[in-house]
Amino acid sequence: QKExxxxxxxxSVPEGAIASLNCTYSxxxxxxxxxxxxxxxxxxxxxxSIYSNGDKEDGRFTAQLNKASQYVSLLIRDSQPSxxxxxxxxxxxxxxxxxxxxxxxxxxxx
Amino acid sequence: xxxxxxxxxxxxxxxxxxxxxSCEQNLNHDAMYWYRQDPGQGxxxxxxxxxxxxFQKGDIAEGYSxxxxxxxxxxxxxxxxxxxxxxxxLCASSPQVDxxxxxxxxxxxxxx
Numbered sequence: 216q217k218e219x220x221x222x223x224x225x226x227s228v229p230e231g232a233i234a235s236l237n238c239t240y241s242x243x244x245x246x247x248x249x250x251x252x253x254x255x256x257x258x259x260x261x262x263x264s265i266y267s268n269g270d271k272e273d274g275r276f277t278a279q280l281n282k283a284s285q286y287v288s289l290l291i292r293d294s295q296p297s298x299x300x301x302x303x304x305x306x307x308x309x310x311x312x313x314x315x316x317x318x319x320x321x322x323x324x325x
Numbered sequence: 326x327x328x329x330x331x332x333x334x335x336x337x338x339x340x341x342x343x344x345x346x347s348c349e350q351n352l353n354h355d356a357m358y359w360y361r362q363d364p365g366q367g368x369x370x371x372x373x374x375x376x377x378x379x380f381q382k383g384d385i386a387e388g389y390s391x392x393x394x395x396x397x398x399x400x401x402x403x404x405x406x407x408x409x410x411x412x413x414x415l416c417a418s419s420p421q422v423d424x425x426x427x428x429x430x431x432x433x434x435x436x437x
Contacts (some may be wrong), residue, residue, distance in 0.1 A: 216384075219367075247424045256430055258415055258428040259368070266424065303367060308392070311356055311375055311419070312383070317367035 217242040219306050221316035229324050234291040238304030241285070246279055247288050247307035250289045252300045253318065259303055263289065294323045328352065329429035333418050334432045338410075342391075346401045346432045348416030355421035357399035361385060362413045374399055402423065405436065410436045 218241040221266040228234045236250075247266055251259035263278040265271045265287065271278045287306075291298055301318040308314070329350045338344045350357065356375045360368040370383030373391040388407025393399050403410045413433050419426040 245326075249425065251428075258431045261425055261427060264425050303354075307424060307426075311421075312373065313368075314356070314370075315360075315368040317340075325387065 216257045216306060217245075217306070219304055219312050219314050219316040221302075221304050221319045222247040223317060224320040225233065225322050226319055227322045228294050230296060232294050232323075233300065234294045234323070236289040236291075236302050236304075238287045238289075239285055240287070240304075240314070242306065242308055242314075243282075243285060244258060245306045245308055246250055248278070248287045249277060249289075249305040249307070249313075250276075251305060251315075252298075253303055254300045262302075275311060275318055291321075296319075296323050296325050299323045329416060329418055329427060331414075333369045333432060334430065336432055337384040338373045338434070340435050340436055341405045342436075343405060344403050344413055344434065344436075346403065346411075346416075346434070348401065348429060350397055350399075350416075350429075352398070352418055352420075352427070354418035354427075355396070356419040356426075357393065357416040358419070358426065359383075359389075359391065359399070359401045360417065361391040368415065372399065391404060403436075412436060421427050 221246040288324040304316040358373040359371040372391040374380035417431040
């Protein structure tokens with residue numbers, strides 16, 4: 216069984232701080248990695264995708280991938296109260312199947 | 326507008342009844358997926374389809390059935406054999422050659 220692990224949180228950060236969200240995965244052959252944001256009662260929305268080792272930046276968001284350590288992270292700079300949500304890590308295998316972590320709840324305090 | 330639609334948003338059924346959840350996409354995506362989400366948990370894959378007239382079981386397929394007769398449609402039937410059907414059901418699609426997966430708004434099913 217392929218697994219994706221996340222700390223459930225909640226992770227609390229003050230407004231304007233950097234929020235760091237982490238994820239580990241078990242399938243060493245995985246090639247594609249994604250971060251989704253899910254507000255309470257809503258469906259997940261894609262924030263970032265990353266496919267190669269290193270950092271990928273998009274606005275206030277930076278995804279980091281280390282395939283050797285089977286680790287992917289998401290940094291949110293200048294966190295805003297509107298960033299308060301559950302963040303889901305997803306990993307895609309070579310058979311086009313996605314595996315999701317249970318999510319980390321982020322609280323950004325004004 | 327391109328996107329994924331799911332209907333209805335809320336659905337209530339009595340135990341022992343089959344119910345079909347609709348999922349339609351106009352993104353021209355080849356792959357479509359059904360997930361189930363329970364409170365405080367991640368998404369669990371029920372079924373997925375990479376091409377028309379073909380689909381594969383996910384991790385929790387028991388008590389569910391699907392069809393893929395058209396590229397844009399992937400309905401999910403929750404049968405009376407599903408022991409605990411009350412959940413939030415999410416449909417998603419993904420281009421075959423690209424990688425991202427996009428979600429519909431979801432259907433919240435309550436069975437009493």
